Amino acid sequence: MDIEINVNRLLLENENLKQTIVELQNQLLKYTNNDRHKRYYEKNKDRIKENAIKYIEKLKVENPDKLKEYRHKSYLKRKEVLMRNKEM
Numbered sequence: 001m002d003i004e005i006n007v008n009r010l011l012l013e014n015e016n017l018k019q020t021i022v023e024l025q026n027q028l029l030k031y032t033n034n035d036r037h038k039r040y041y042e043k044n045k046d047r048i049k050e051n052a053i054k055y056i057e058k059l060k061v062e063n064p065d066k067l068k069e070y071r072h073k074s075y076l077k078r079k080e081v082l083m084r085n086k087e088m
Helices: 002-029 035-043 045-062 064-087
Strands: none
Touching: 035 045, 045 064
């Protein structure tokens, strides 16, 4: 008897949590991947690229190991994409 009550209570709680997750995901969509982000990057493309170049130059001087790590991750990602494309 107690086990059935606990199972039912857990099932109800699980359903409530699933609904909450869906609601929160819908709220989050409002703040991510919308047209404002795209417009911002289109208008400020040059400034963003300059900042990225400055950051890389700063990394070369301050922390070359971090730069090496970034490049290695990029290489692994490219390799993964190539392997995925070959499989298709």
